[in-house]
Amino acid sequence: MTTSNNALIKVNPNGPETQAPITRDIPQYTAGLANDPDPTRDRKCIWFASPAGPQSIDPIYEFDVDEEEFRKHDLEPDALAQTVSAFTVKDPGSPDDKPTYSHYIAFAEPKYSYVGHILVGERPVTKHPLPRDDANFSTYLWSVAVSVSGDEYTYWATGRNRESRSKNGLYTYTPRRHGSKWERIELPHSGSPIHVITDSTCVWFGSINPNKLNRYEIKENSITYSEYTLPDEPRQLLKGPDNMIWVAGGGHIHRFRTNREVKYVDSVALLSGSEAEGLCLSPEQKDGNGKLIKNAEIWYTSPKSKKIGRYIVPAAPSFRLGKTQLVSQPTDTVAPGELVPVPMVASYVSNAEPTPGIPLTCRVVSSDPDNSTTAFADGTTECVIQTDTTGTGYFPPLRAGSTEEELELEISYSGTEEPTRAPLTVKQPDDN
Known part of the structure; x- marks a missing residue:
């Protein structure tokens, strides 16, 4: 778990009360968190961003959990990257019968208006800046996710009307596609988009004013959004064990269907005084005979109460989907x-x-x-x-x-x- 006070927090998966802070060489601000996407590495790593503040430096951090050692991938000293996302893509030209893959960490940087990635195991940072001479790209980049199709990958970044930038929108770019350039997808309402997630078919992102969950159909280039307006700001999203979109909010975690109607289903009430900010899924566990030994769990951070919480997903038939x-x-x-x-x-x-x-x-x-x-x-x-x-x-x-x-x-x-x-x-x- 990242924090704003010079610490990373390790939490025992058996209970949120068992915590171990890591403070050595940790910058004041840490933000975003992603598991290392390369399963072949002998290092157990996590990745996070460190937006510039009192420390006046903004690297993307690669952190060896066992050795508690850092590897920094520097951006501009006053850059403000604060979201990271992991993805894996097939290498161009690798044979279908024996494909090889590369693993990346993507991030969005709002001050200098670019998204970028780091090839796992390498040091350099690759940057893809937004066009500077087009008013449609005057936006404050907030969150980024990456969809993969074959050996192509596509950035999906939310941009906000914020900090003297004038445009809200969903921004997309496919680096390996010949002739590809940045595009802006305008929202069908006046909302300002926040967090984004994606798979190979759809992109989901929350927006505020109005508080909606939005669904972008990649092949059809169309956006739909929830008829239901959330009572609080939609924060981090994840696709849950029931194939629904779970949305962190104030006092509740909300669930929506992934269909075109983006239908609101229900919400999970949190402990009194809590608000969900970040979400994490712990999948269900089964033994060798397929017997369920541990239910899926949704973990959440609550900066308001300075606590970590979890919701145990019921192993009901309604959750055994597809x-x-x-x-x-x-x-x-x-x-x-x-x-x-x-x-x-x-x-x-x-x-x-x-x-x-x-x-x-x-x-x-x-x-x-x-x-x-x-x-x-x-x-x-x-x-x-x-x-x-x-x-x-x-x-x-x-x-x-x-x-x-x-x-x-x-x-x-x-x-x-x-x-x-x-x-x-x-x-x-x-x-x-």
């Missing part, structure tokens, strides 16, 4: 030759609710496939259905074969998940 789930199995035993109108009912859960229009593959798997005659009406044992308007998928009617056998009914979304299964026994009924 997964086909069994709803019911009306029958599990049928007589030879009998028609089974509804062998099983399932739903595909995404964004915390059953989702319509999802193609699901249905299969009939026999323990003795060479002699099995149980099949769908057309004689096949595999077909594709779509979930209906309620997100429900009905396994097609089956005609049981002429002999007794044990079957497994499988339903799944393409090859992206383990099938949901239900047993079906073909058996002559008992005489009694």
